[in-house]
Amino acid sequence: xxxxxxxxxxxxxxxxxxxxxxxxxxxxxxxxxxxxxxxxxxxxxxxxxxxxxxxxxxxxxxxxxxxxxxxxxxxxxxxxxxxxxxxxxxxxxxxxxxxxxxxxxxxxxxxxxxxxxxxxxxxxxxxxxxxxxxxxxxxxxxxxxxxxxxxxxxxxxxxxxxxxxxxxxxxxxxxxxxxxxxxxxxxxxxxxxxxxxxxxxxxxxxxxxxxxxxxxxxxxxxxxxxxxxxxxxxxxxxxxxxxxxxxxxx
Amino acid sequence: xxxxxxxxxxxxxxxxxxxxxxxxxxxxxxxxxxxxxxxxxxxxxxxxxxxxxxxxxxxxxxxxxxxxxxxxxxxxxxxxxxxxxxxxxxxxxxxxxxxxxxxxxxxxxxxxxxxxxxxxxxxxxxxxxxxxxxxxxxxxxxxxxxxxxxxxxxxxxxxxxxxxxxxxxxxxxxxxxxxxxxxxxxxxxxxxxxxxxxxxxxxxxxxxxxxxxxxxxxxxxxxxxxxxxxxxxxxxxxxxxxxxxxxxxx
Numbered sequence: 001x002x003x004x005x006x007x008x009x010x011x012x013x014x015x016x017x018x019x020x021x022x023x024x025x026x027x028x029x030x031x032x033x034x035x036x037x038x039x040x041x042x043x044x045x046x047x048x049x050x051x052x053x054x055x056x057x058x059x060x061x062x063x064x065x066x067x068x069x070x071x072x073x074x075x076x077x078x079x080x081x082x083x084x085x086x087x088x089x090x091x092x093x094x095x096x097x098x099x100x101x102x103x104x105x106x107x108x109x110x111x112x113x114x115x116x117x118x119x120x121x122x123x124x125x126x127x128x129x130x131x132x133x134x135x136x137x138x139x140x141x142x143x144x145x146x147x148x149x150x151x152x153x154x155x156x157x158x159x160x161x162x163x164x165x166x167x168x169x170x171x172x173x174x175x176x177x178x179x180x181x182x183x184x185x186x187x188x189x190x191x192x193x194x195x196x197x198x199x200x201x202x203x204x205x206x207x208x209x210x211x212x213x214x215x216x217x218x219x220x221x222x223x224x225x226x227x228x229x230x231x232x233x234x235x236x237x238x239x240x241x242x243x244x245x246x247x248x249x250x
Numbered sequence: 251x252x253x254x255x256x257x258x259x260x261x262x263x264x265x266x267x268x269x270x271x272x273x274x275x276x277x278x279x280x281x282x283x284x285x286x287x288x289x290x291x292x293x294x295x296x297x298x299x300x301x302x303x304x305x306x307x308x309x310x311x312x313x314x315x316x317x318x319x320x321x322x323x324x325x326x327x328x329x330x331x332x333x334x335x336x337x338x339x340x341x342x343x344x345x346x347x348x349x350x351x352x353x354x355x356x357x358x359x360x361x362x363x364x365x366x367x368x369x370x371x372x373x374x375x376x377x378x379x380x381x382x383x384x385x386x387x388x389x390x391x392x393x394x395x396x397x398x399x400x401x402x403x404x405x406x407x408x409x410x411x412x413x414x415x416x417x418x419x420x421x422x423x424x425x426x427x428x429x430x431x432x433x434x435x436x437x438x439x440x441x442x443x444x445x446x447x448x449x450x451x452x453x454x455x456x457x458x459x460x461x462x463x464x465x466x467x468x469x470x471x472x473x474x475x476x477x478x479x480x481x482x483x484x485x486x487x488x489x490x491x492x493x494x495x496x497x498x499x500x
Binding site for chain 2 (some may be wrong): 008023054077081110113114118135136138139140146148150152153154159167
């Protein structure tokens with residue numbers, strides 16, 4: 001049976017990939033890679049470093065044109081769903097055109113805020129291509145964040161809320177006091193919360209696992225400007241910035 | 251500078267460990283391993299398999315007597331804190347008695363519901379042993395769960411609550427509809443919730459990554475008994491059972 005493999009490759013450091021994932025990298029016939037307009041040279045370089053480090057011999061990349069996404073939709077959920085369907089059709093065509101086992105290189109872990117599983121699910125359900133698929137877990141950026149700051153993500157016996165910058169205000173309003181924030185897009189969400197009034201601590205990091213990695217931690221009220229600067233430095237150094245943080249109330 | 255390394259080794263499969271962790275396994279002079287009364291032969295065997303697979307040559311284990319823990323305390327948080335302090339003293343003695351770089355083999359990821367970071371933090375703060383320490387992230391059991399069930403842990407753009415069996419009822423009462431439950435201890439928490447009344451789906455797994463791995467998914471009301479049976483099978487096969495699940499309301 002033909003296989004499609006969704007391979008978690010970690011957040012950027014070539015050694016933060018599992019032995020299982022390395023084996024999968026070596027087993028597939030080609031990788032399907034989105035030719036995203038917003039892809040940066042540095043991200044392509046990191047991915048190539050990862051392949052060069054871990055793949056014996058050559059590897060083959062098939063680029064797929066990623067459909068346009070409405071970045072400012074009226075209905076956010078519907079826009080994302082439409083985009084997934086368009087992507088499914090586009091990726092399905094690649095599978096139809098290219099026989100053999102295909103691999104998806106998924107940043108972090110396919111289980112967190114990533115669309116690869118949903119796309120492959122949709123292709124599978126459409127039934128135009130017959131294949132089996134598996135998922136190989138990877139280290140997500142917030143795990144690298146926790147490791148670098150040497151923190152446990154939960155307080156003893158307590159829950160952890162993992163959410164997005166978009167949903168942060170909602171989480172704080174609901175009384176959560178230990179929050180992992182992914183898909184961050186600037187510090188507006190943080191600034192607008194006026195968390196400085198409470199005794200909130202932040203553990204922040206950007207471009208984790210890469211040469212442009214930056215870390216900041218401290219009381220939110222004390223370090224917001226430092227984070228803003230560090231974010232700019234990371235972006236200037238790498239050409240892109242992806243940050244994640246833990247917010248904790250004492 | 252002498253180093254202590256907290257190495258996430260994944261949930262049981264010898265290949266679900268990162269290349270970074272494999273390197274660390276090979277760099278330390280010895281591993282500190284708790285001589286826990288509740289350790290089972292099978293868990294010791296899995297850990298040994300992992301070392302045998304990934305370490306070049308010999309490795310050295312220093313056993314440490316783990317202090318007794320009050321399993322039925324009046325004040326849960328205080329009991330855990332007391333236990334951590336007693337462990338710190340016990341582990342500190344090992345570092346004093348054995349020079350060189352020490353490694354902790356941490357199941358899953360040190361960032362989730364694990365005490366190793368807190369113990370090493372305490373030893374560091376006590377100041378009786380001078381060392382630097384680092385944390386190497388690992389694949390946590392709930393990531394293996396998501397991979398095996400081929401699910402994304404978040405619904406599109408939505409948060410994920412990670413909590414414990416002990417805190418499950420609280421999470422449901424607070425309106426959470428997408429919950430990862432770790433440190434599960436039987437199905438009592440699930441049964442007592444009468445989730446069957448709502449349209450809840452469960453993705454459950456035990457002994458993930460090991461030979462005794464079992465998976466069940468479906469509507470909670472339909473599969474609770476199947477899970478109970480699968481749990482017994484895993485326990486009978488391995489001599490121990492560790493399960494984790496995702497609960498999701500549609």
